[in-house]
Amino acid sequence: MMEHAHHHEEHDPSMPLEYQSEIGRLNILGFWIFLGAEIALFATLFATYFVLAPMTADGPLPTDLFKVEGVLIMTFLLLTSSFTCGLAIHELRRHNQKGVMLWTIITLVLGLGFIGFEIYEFVEYIHHGATMQSSAMWSGFFILAGTHGLHVTLGIVWITFILIQVKKRGLTPQTSAKLFISSLYWHFLDVIWIFIFTGVYLLLMMGGLSPHG
């Protein structure tokens, strides 16, 4: 298994591949710091949305447009993709490249399903007159959900390139660290979606943040 590794690094076979190179360890730590900044970024978008949510002006009411089924399908697609992404890392730690490729591809397909559904929902909303310009509420909504959707889209592109590299170079300390970091990113996007599901869709559907005059 170790033939793939760089010769100037020392290896402890008991340690997962992604932690074996110093650069791998530092990149993983650095990515956790980056995720801290991402949490702050999304916090500002959530704050904006919560403040603007009652301001529906003459635009359509979100309670008329949000549907439980659509939101649940998106939620289950993303929750499942987070699970399969975890299984890919489980296979990574068993040094099983085929398993990594398989579960990561399934993760990406589920991610594409999520994005497809989100685009479909957005088009539905726009069709019913809810656009960025229709009210402060919809501006806040599209910015928050759209930033998340953009993150998922970028993740799909990024992880596709990592998979191509794994296919070419195998599971080395370098490619393993990249796989692990991309899994952190993917799970993080699921965390953000949990809060969009709860704070945006569920909160409005149960009668919170109702419009004031």
Place this chain on the structure above:
Amino acid sequence: MANSQQKSVQGIDHNHFPWSHVIGFASSIILTLIALWIGLYTNFALSVKIAVVFTLAFIQAGIQLFMFMHMTESSSGRVQVINTVFAVFVAVVTVLGSVWVMNDH
């Protein structure tokens, strides 16, 4: 580039069924459905519902961080946890602070 801190990640045996992932996944689905049920199909006061569904969301976030993202592992586990806790603190202050200040009653 000698490896100086390799002792910190324990050599866990990974040749087993991924139970923690399956449990984490099942919990996420169940917590989502409980939140949905409490939010839409019960008669609790709105403030109670809001408190419950957000608590469930934070529990789900914890499941992702600990069971899927392995936040506490590696030599930098402690730094990762402190950084994330601080980021969550900033997030909660940003969101609750904005809602509180901008609330018009």
